[in-house]
Amino acid sequence: MADGELVLREPAQFKALSHPLRHRLLMALRQRPATLAQLAEAVGSTKGTVGYHVRVLVDAGLVRPAHTGRVRGGTEQYYEPSGGALRFAADAPVGGEFLVRAALGEMLPGGPELTVLRHVRLTTAQAEALVADVERFAGSERFAGGEQFAGGEHGGASGEQYGLLVSLYRADIPQLPPDHVNS
Structure with missing residues (x-):
């Protein structure tokens, strides 16, 4: 699987990711390369439906063919994400x-x-420093690789899947005027 980050900027990429099944397929492929049959089983759908949605992801540049494997006398294509972490381009439409x-x-x-x-x-x-710290944590091998965390537990391949969404944004919070009563 590719390790570099994938910068999202094209409308086709956002359209592809906006469909819940395609989003789930991409998240499943982050575990390891997989065939259409394996993906269909993982998401509880048909191979034909999964094939269509994987083609949309490939056309958008989010997924690519990885390698082929022999299965019951035939050859199956494995797919993998085109990049590691997803990042929005500064001029992204979303x-x-x-x-x-x-x-x-x-x-x-x-x-x-x-x-x-x-x-x-x-x-x-301070905001730039906080963003850098969070990116270091979220992108670290310790976090991404399932290494040992606090409490001595190791999730590894059998651990439950969790998502981490961290957002630092400028908030639209009204600013109160000075309180002259307690001055």
């Missing part, structure tokens, strides 16, 4: 709201989750 909708679509009900909303005041330099 932004964080696109990722929030995608994350909401993949959240399972009733599981353990942590959702926190905090508002902080930061200078531009």
Whole structure:
């Protein structure tokens, strides 16, 4: 699988990712290269339907053929993501709201989750430093590779899948005027 990040900027890429099944297929392929039959089984769909949606992902540059393998006397094509982490281009026609909708679509009900909303005041330099720290954490081999985390547990290949959505955005929060009563 490709390790470099994939910069999203083309309308076809966003259109491809906006379909819930294509989003799920791309997330499944992040585990390892897979055939259409394997993907169909994983997402509970037909091979024909999956084949159509994989072609859309290939045409958008999000997925590519990886290698072929012999199966029951035939040859099957394996597919893999075209890049590692997905990143929006600075001039992308969509932004964080696109990722929030995608994350909401993949959240399972009733599981353990942590959702926190905090508002902080930061200078531009502090915001840039925070973004760099979060990118280092989220892109680290420790996080991506399922290495040991706090508590001594190792998720590995058998661990449950979790998503991490972190967003630093300028918030539209009204600024109160100074309180002259307590001055």
